[in-house]
Amino acid sequence: MDLSMLWYLVPSVVMLACGIYGFVTRKNLIAILISLELMLNSADLNFIVFNRFLFPGSMDGMVFTLFAIAIAAAETAIAIALIINIYRAIGNTDITEINKMKF
Amino acid sequence: MDITLPILILAIPITMFLVLGIGGVKMSKKMAGILGIIGMGTTATIAYTVAITYFFSGDANFIIDGVRQQYQVFDFTWLSFTDTLVVKLGFLLDPISAMMLVVITTISFMVHLYSWGYMEGEQGFQRYYAFLSLFSFSMLGLVVATNIFQMYIFWELVGVSSYLLIGFYYKLPSAVSASKKAFIVTRFADLGFLIGILLLSFYTDTFNFMDLTSNPERVLASTGGASFMGASVLTWAMVLIFTGGMGKSAMMPLHIWLPDAMEGPTPVSALIHAATMVVAGVYLVARMFPVYCVVDAAMTFICCVGAITAFYAAVVACAQIDIKRILAFSTISQIAFMMVSLGVAYDKPIEGVHYSGLGYMAGMFHLFTHAMFKALLFLGAGALIHAVHSNNYTAMGGLRKYMPITHWTFLIGCLAIAGIWPFAGFFSKDEMLAAMFARHWFWGAWMTMVAGLTAFYMFRMYFLVFWWEENPHYKEHKPHDAPWQMSVPLLFLAAVSCVCGWALPFGELVTWNGEPYHIHIEWVKVAIPSILTACVAIALAYVMYHKKNDLPTKVKNFWPTLWTAANRRFYWDEIYMFITHKIIFNIICKSIAWFDRHVIDATMDGFAKITQKASYAIRGMQAGTIQAYVAWYLAGAVALAAITWICLI
Numbered sequence: 001m002d003l004s005m006l007w008y009l010v011p012s013v014v015m016l017a018c019g020i021y022g023f024v025t026r027k028n029l030i031a032i033l034i035s036l037e038l039m040l041n042s043a044d045l046n047f048i049v050f051n052r053f054l055f056p057g058s059m060d061g062m063v064f065t066l067f068a069i070a071i072a073a074a075e076t077a078i079a080i081a082l083i084i085n086i087y088r089a090i091g092n093t094d095i096t097e098i099n100k101m102k103f
Numbered sequence: 104m105d106i107t108l109p110i111l112i113l114a115i116p117i118t119m120f121l122v123l124g125i126g127g128v129k130m131s132k133k134m135a136g137i138l139g140i141i142g143m144g145t146t147a148t149i150a151y152t153v154a155i156t157y158f159f160s161g162d163a164n165f166i167i168d169g170v171r172q173q174y175q176v177f178d179f180t181w182l183s184f185t186d187t188l189v190v191k192l193g194f195l196l197d198p199i200s201a202m203m204l205v206v207i208t209t210i211s212f213m214v215h216l217y218s219w220g221y222m223e224g225e226q227g228f229q230r231y232y233a234f235l236s237l238f239s240f241s242m243l244g245l246v247v248a249t250n251i252f253q254m255y256i257f258w259e260l261v262g263v264s265s266y267l268l269i270g271f272y273y274k275l276p277s278a279v280s281a282s283k284k285a286f287i288v289t290r291f292a293d294l295g296f297l298i299g300i301l302l303l304s305f306y307t308d309t310f311n312f313m314d315l316t317s318n319p320e321r322v323l324a325s326t327g328g329a330s331f332m333g334a335s336v337l338t339w340a341m342v343l344i345f346t347g348g349m350g351k352s353a354m355m356p357l358h359i360w361l362p363d364a365m366e367g368p369t370p371v372s373a374l375i376h377a378a379t380m381v382v383a384g385v386y387l388v389a390r391m392f393p394v395y396c397v398v399d400a401a402m403t404f405i406c407c408v409g410a411i412t413a414f415y416a417a418v419v420a421c422a423q424i425d426i427k428r429i430l431a432f433s434t435i436s437q438i439a440f441m442m443v444s445l446g447v448a449y450d451k452p453i454e455g456v457h458y459s460g461l462g463y464m465a466g467m468f469h470l471f472t473h474a475m476f477k478a479l480l481f482l483g484a485g486a487l488i489h490a491v492h493s494n495n496y497t498a499m500g501g502l503r504k505y506m507p508i509t510h511w512t513f514l515i516g517c518l519a520i521a522g523i524w525p526f527a528g529f530f531s532k533d534e535m536l537a538a539m540f541a542r543h544w545f546w547g548a549w550m551t552m553v554a555g556l557t558a559f560y561m562f563r564m565y566f567l568v569f570w571w572e573e574n575p576h577y578k579e580h581k582p583h584d585a586p587w588q589m590s591v592p593l594l595f596l597a598a599v600s601c602v603c604g605w606a607l608p609f610g611e612l613v614t615w616n617g618e619p620y621h622i623h624i625e626w627v628k629v630a631i632p633s634i635l636t637a638c639v640a641i642a643l644a645y646v647m648y649h650k651k652n653d654l655p656t657k658v659k660n661f662w663p664t665l666w667t668a669a670n671r672r673f674y675w676d677e678i679y680m681f682i683t684h685k686i687i688f689n690i691i692c693k694s695i696a697w698f699d700r701h702v703i704d705a706t707m708d709g710f711a712k713i714t715q716k717a718s719y720a721i722r723g724m725q726a727g728t729i730q731a732y733v734a735w736y737l738a739g740a741v742a743l744a745a746i747t748w749i750c751l752i
Contacts (some may be wrong), residue, residue, distance in 0.1 A: 020737065024730050099727030 008049040015042035029083045029093040040072050108149050109176045109194040115146045116240035120233050127229030136219045139232035143215045147208035154201040158612055171617035173197040173313050178249045187308050193249030198613040199389055199467055203246035206474045207379050211239045213592035214374040217482055220588030221370055221489060231271060238264035242379050250310035251300050261380050262289050268375060269367040281363035288360040292350020299343030302336060316393040323397045334400060341401035348384025353435045355412040359675050361435055365427040369485030372427060377434045377481050378474035385441045385470055392463055392615050406446030410549055413439035417556035422669035425494045426484050429564050436557060437473050441466040443550060444535040447542035463615040465534030472527035472603060476519035479596035483513040486589055490582035501573035505582045508590050510569050512597040517565045519600040521558035521637045530604035537629045555636040562644035572651040
């Protein structure tokens with residue numbers, strides 16, 4: 001049985017939805033970071049799928065995905081560094097307590 | 104003619120202005136004064152050379168078959184906007200410009216010399232000389248203008264120099280307001296001048312005087328009979344151009360600035376507000392004379408304005424206390440005399456006699472002689488003020504013993520302006536009156552009456568200053584004649600006022616069409632009546648004022664309202680104050696200010712307020728809750744996507 005494009009896109013949508021849900025509901029910064037990575041991965045997956053099915057001859061989607069993974073790794077490192085510093089400053093990683101920047 | 108000398112006439116004063124204006128603070132006062140005097144002396148010498156060459160050399164450029172020609176020494180293009188709109192700067196030599204070169208440089212040189220004594224020890228001495236040079240430059244540029252636009256440029260420049268010199272004592276509030284008044288009133292008049300220039304050049308396609316005046320019929324034809332509000336466009340243009348002249352020459356109702364301009368130093372009054380700048384209006388009419396000749400309405404307008412102004416100013420001068428004010432009103436009256444003289448001159452023969460040249464020649468002649476004796480009178484008044492430290496004749500009286508030189512020169516000036524034979528004023532005034540009688544007996548009679556008034560108020564001032572009774576203050580502070588720098592110009596100008604009437608063949612030199620005019624004095628019809636009028640007026644002044652008595656008070660009390668009205672200049676200043684403050688400021692300006700504040704500003708304020716209120720209302724959304732932001736962002740993105748989707752379907 002050939003796998004159609006839908007078989008790849010549905011998990012991608014599920015991943016994105018989970019990521020959004022986690023991003024909005026979790027209180028822990030680490031959990032929020034994990035949700036963010038989920039969303040990113042769903043986008044990467046879409047790139048590959050569209051490349052594979054719609055433009056089989058080209059490699060653009062693949063290259064983009066690799067590039068996004070590299071950037072995401074760097075970004076995660078920075079996010080972790082920030083979270084560690086926040087933890088040192090306020091003693092926990094609860095996002096509801098990080099609300100000093102407001103009107 | 105080589106262009107070196109004409110260029111130098113303009114270049115020396117402007118260089119002097121720059122040198123004294125920029126380097127003046129670094130040099131001593133004496134140095135600045137000597138530099139200014141030498142500069143002006145050189146300019147005067149060169150101007151004399153040019154004028155003599157023009158009048159007497161017999162060069163074919165200047166005179167052909169006994170007819171003097173207009174000659175452009177140079178005329179270079181300064182600004183070129185389009186093919187037809189070209190502004191040029193040049194140097195035009197013709198009888199009147201050559202005559203004006205002589206008048207301006209002579210008076211200016213005398214005033215430079217005189218100021219050395221008069222302004223001694225004043226703060227800003229160098230600045231004063233710099234401004235004098237600027238004025239001389241502007242005035243010389245005005246008279247040699249080859250086109251009406253160049254004249255307009257220099258016209259404004261003399262206005263600026265006049266403004267600067269009236270406000271020379273800038274610490275005095277009265278001087279500051281006088282200078283502002285002079286500038287605003289003349290600027291207002293110049294608006295009319297500019298519109299007139301634009302109208303005229305729009306129809307004729309030229310600014311050049313020679314093009315305009317050589318063929319006035321072409322000018323008349325070029326407007327093609329276009330008319331506006333019942334008068335032809337050419338009439339409008341010429342009347343508007345004359346408006347500029349009315350402003351500069353202090354004709355009614357734009358005369359109000361000149362009496363106040365006496366706040367400036369007295370030599371400045373002599374140079375600018377008596378001899379040269381204020382006759383610019385007369386000069387303008389003379390310059391455009393052939394065009395005016397074909398516009399009857401404009402000529403009549405000039406005539407009426409002049410006649411009314413001459414009478415008004417003469418009456419006011421009879422009731423002034425400040426001697427400089429008397430002289431100022433006398434100046435207004437005499438300039439109006441010249442205006443009437445030009446106005447009655449006509450390019451049409453009357454009863455077979457071609458009188459057109461007479462009024463023009465007489466007006467120019469009077470311009471010349473008036474410049475000399477009025478400068479003399481002003482400089483004499485300066486010597487008086489220098490001696491008693493007051494402008495009012497009430498602080499003077501009986502001065503003839505203390506200041507003999509001033510007394511005799513002043514008397515000569517008074518006799519000249521009163522028109523007594525053989526002083527300069529007699530000859531020019533006689534010619535003017537002859538021209539007026541030739542046109543219509545009314546003008547002649549009216550102006551003879553004004554001439555009588557002139558003699559009366561001049562001798563009223565003369566007797567009150569030099570006779571009447573000695574002021575008791577002389578015991579503490581003895582008045583004495585002025586230093587030589589001031590006496591020499593007085594003596595020189597007095598000598599000129601004595602001789603220039605009969606010694607100068609003016610009619611042979613300056614006429615409207617260049618052909619010589621042979622002056623002959625009509626003793627019976629004009630000269631003797633006018634001399635008699637003057638003598639009666641002088642006798643009246645003698646009876647009233649030569650010794651202290653209560654006759655003047657009685658005359659004053661005979662009709663006190665009239666005296667007060669004349670003393671207050673018939674309330675012209677009050678009328679202007681009423682119009683500007685009560686009507687223009689209160690009604691027009693205030694409503695405009697209200698509109699600005701309550702409509703334009705309020706709209707802008709409203710936008711700002713709405714933005715501010717809205718921001719304040721929704722600022723609670725920025726609560727620092729990152730997840731809420733994300734939720735809002737998501738909702739927005741979904742909504743946008745939904746809208747896009749709906750639209751695409």
